[in-house]
Amino acid sequence: MTADVDVVETTLGRAFWIGVGWLGFLAFLALFASWLPIGDPHEIAAGGPREGPSFGHIFGTDALGRDVFARTIFGARISLVVGFLAVLFGMVVGGGLGIAAGYFRGVTDQIISFSFFTLLSFPGLVLALLITALIDRNQLTVSLTLGILSIAPVGRLARANTIVFAEREFVQAARVLGADSTRIITKEILPNVMIPMAALALLGMGIAIVAEGSLAFLGLSVEGDAVSWGKSIVDGSQARDLEQNPNVALFPIFVMFLTVLALNYAGDRVREYFDVRETAF
Amino acid sequence: MRSLLLRRAALLVAVLLAVTFLAFGAMNTLGDPLFNIVGPLSEIDCDAVARGEAEATSSALDGNRTDCEILAGVRADYRLDEPLLKRYVLWLGDAARGDFGTSFQSEGVPVSEILTDKLPVSIKLMVYAEVLALALAIPLGVYGAYRANRRADRVLSVVSMAALAMPSFALGVVLLYVFGLKMGLFPSSYDSSSVWSELRSLFLPALTLGSGLAAGYQRLLRTDLVTTLQEDFVHMAKAKGMTDRHILFRHALRPSLFSVVTVFGIQTGALIGGSLVVEQIYLIPGVGRELVAAVARDDFPVVLAGVVMIATAFVVINFAVDLLYGWLDPRVRTQ
Numbered sequence: 001m002t003a004d005v006d007v008v009e010t011t012l013g014r015a016f017w018i019g020v021g022w023l024g025f026l027a028f029l030a031l032f033a034s035w036l037p038i039g040d041p042h043e044i045a046a047g048g049p050r051e052g053p054s055f056g057h058i059f060g061t062d063a064l065g066r067d068v069f070a071r072t073i074f075g076a077r078i079s080l081v082v083g084f085l086a087v088l089f090g091m092v093v094g095g096g097l098g099i100a101a102g103y104f105r106g107v108t109d110q111i112i113s114f115s116f117f118t119l120l121s122f123p124g125l126v127l128a129l130l131i132t133a134l135i136d137r138n139q140l141t142v143s144l145t146l147g148i149l150s151i152a153p154v155g156r157l158a159r160a161n162t163i164v165f166a167e168r169e170f171v172q173a174a175r176v177l178g179a180d181s182t183r184i185i186t187k188e189i190l191p192n193v194m195i196p197m198a199a200l201a202l203l204g205m206g207i208a209i210v211a212e213g214s215l216a217f218l219g220l221s222v223e224g225d226a227v228s229w230g231k232s233i234v235d236g237s238q239a240r241d242l243e244q245n246p247n248v249a250l251f252p253i254f255v256m257f258l259t260v261l262a263l264n265y266a267g268d269r270v271r272e273y274f275d276v277r278e279t280a281f
Numbered sequence: 282m283r284s285l286l287l288r289r290a291a292l293l294v295a296v297l298l299a300v301t302f303l304a305f306g307a308m309n310t311l312g313d314p315l316f317n318i319v320g321p322l323s324e325i326d327c328d329a330v331a332r333g334e335a336e337a338t339s340s341a342l343d344g345n346r347t348d349c350e351i352l353a354g355v356r357a358d359y360r361l362d363e364p365l366l367k368r369y370v371l372w373l374g375d376a377a378r379g380d381f382g383t384s385f386q387s388e389g390v391p392v393s394e395i396l397t398d399k400l401p402v403s404i405k406l407m408v409y410a411e412v413l414a415l416a417l418a419i420p421l422g423v424y425g426a427y428r429a430n431r432r433a434d435r436v437l438s439v440v441s442m443a444a445l446a447m448p449s450f451a452l453g454v455v456l457l458y459v460f461g462l463k464m465g466l467f468p469s470s471y472d473s474s475s476v477w478s479e480l481r482s483l484f485l486p487a488l489t490l491g492s493g494l495a496a497g498y499q500r501l502l503r504t505d506l507v508t509t510l511q512e513d514f515v516h517m518a519k520a521k522g523m524t525d526r527h528i529l530f531r532h533a534l535r536p537s538l539f540s541v542v543t544v545f546g547i548q549t550g551a552l553i554g555g556s557l558v559v560e561q562i563y564l565i566p567g568v569g570r571e572l573v574a575a576v577a578r579d580d581f582p583v584v585l586a587g588v589v590m591i592a593t594a595f596v597v598i599n600f601a602v603d604l605l606y607g608w609l610d611p612r613v614r615t616q
Contacts, residue, residue: 114299117296121299123549123595125553126553126557129573129576129588130308130584133581206446213451214450217450217562219573233451236454237457239457242458253454253455257446260448261442265442
């Protein structure tokens with residue numbers, strides 16, 4: 001190990017908790033949006049068309065007079081859920097395959113590692129475009145598509161960590177005591193591999209939220225009148241809308257930016273805090 | 282070195298086969314392949330027509346044949362009655378010769394022609410973005426390492442963190458609004474009337490694409506350079522009385538560029554994905570925009586060819602970077 005130039009801090013830090021606070025606040029608003037005095041995101045002419053921010057509509061209104069704040073909060077529902085489900089799917093499938101590859105090695109490892117390598121050989125958004133173009137796009141299928149993209153990165157991390165832990169004394173002790181593979185994987189290896197995966201999960205959720213937005217720009221996000229951040233931003237980003245009515249695109253962009261920043265920062269801090277390094281190859 | 286090259290080449294072939302199979306397989310298993318080729322025409326029940334229960338129709342596509350004859354022709358052309366693996370092998374043979382079939386919607390224009398027409402603009406955009414990214418990242422990375430952990434370095438670190446959190450489409454919209462529409466410094470759409478106007482109209486798109494790359498490169502370069510600056514040969518150069526600038530750019534920069542070269546290949550994926558979106562925002566007539574338009578009009582031969590071309594290019598670039606890395610750093614060769 002080389003000497004670290006940067007001082008490694010021993011707490012997660014104030015900025016981490018500010019970020020987590022923002023995410024919690026947003027999740028709260030999104031979760032209870034229907035019961036809070038936020039308004040209906042689909043209501044046409046809730047205010048006059050193309051109004052700037054005002055007391056009644058703090059983010060203003062769009063060309064159809066819909067409340068941009070309501071659309072941003074209800075958009076958080078879809079964006080956060082898509083981000084969460086995508087990462088969850090990647091964790092379960094990628095994590096499972098990665099641990100299996102790292103634990104059993106041999107042919108299993110070669111097949112799984114090659115699959116990861118193949119998945120990583122697509123530019124992520126191009127693979128997402130290919131799949132979403134061919135399926136019915138609802139919240140679940142879009143989430144799963146983005147989840148497929150996270151299988152390989154999560155899987156590689158899980159595999160690398162499993163290889164390290166499989167050699168450790170406590171795992172060998174368990175084996176000597178007669179524990180079978182299932183027990184060793186679930187009781188000894190999984191709890192240790194979970195921590196670095198958690199850090200990656202935070203980063204991955206940010207990436208998935210951004211990816212949903214990118215798909216929206218390609219016309220491939222969730223179909224129908226469901227609101228997501230990506231779709232709101234696309235709505236407001238045609239040259240004419242943007243010129244006359246920048247609030248429609250810029251407010252959701254700002255909220256999304258803060259969210260991704262919070263997720264990235266939190267992920268980075270968790271990783272540094274637990275000081276996990278991807279070592280074995 | 283020789284056996285390493287051979288192993289790399291074998292892996293390259295295997296990955297290319299896997300990638301093309303995945304794309305081809307997705308196109309043929311998700312949804313109805315016949316619909317993916319001919320669109321709504323595929324929903325005609327030709328068995329019923331043959332039994333005389335429904336009337337034979339003909340569409341504007343080909344006045345001389347009935348729709349069912351066209352469908353039968355497509356089935357034969359695309360070998361839809363064969364097993365998937367056999368169709369893949371046959372398709373791959375055609376694709377390797379550059380024959381991706383014809384676009385169904387654009388009156389039988391070869392798909393490869395549609396895509397190669399759009400390719401130059403996309404490549405210009407991506408090269409432009411890389412150039413801007415390196416032009417920003419190298420000086421700022423060197424400066425960050427030079428002033429490591431001082432105020433300037435901390436500011437740069439916050440800025441690059443923010444740039445990484447800003448999705449390219451969001452940055453694209455913001456830049457378009459501020460510099461394109463409000464200040465009127467740049468046109469809001471692509472203009473290729475002269476070299477100068479092309480450079481000018483591609484500036485904001487390239488900056489949009491390049492800023493995330495620049496932030497990533499800057500962080501890597503700074504970290505590596507901080508380590509290099511503690512090496513003996515740097516102290517030696519300092520003791521000999523060389524200027525800081527000379528040491529930074531002539532001595533320390535080159536051995537600190539390994540990580541940047543490594544991620545260069547990986548970042549190409551993000552660059553390609555980003556350009557799909559940026560071409561939408563700035564209305565640039567490149568491959569990405571063609572691909573999205575093809576998806577919107579259910580023109581799946583174009584989609585499949587586009588995806589395969591992009592993925593192939595990405596795989597080849599990554600392998601080239603791998604080899605370049607081995608050439609730059611002799612230690613890699615002996616592994």
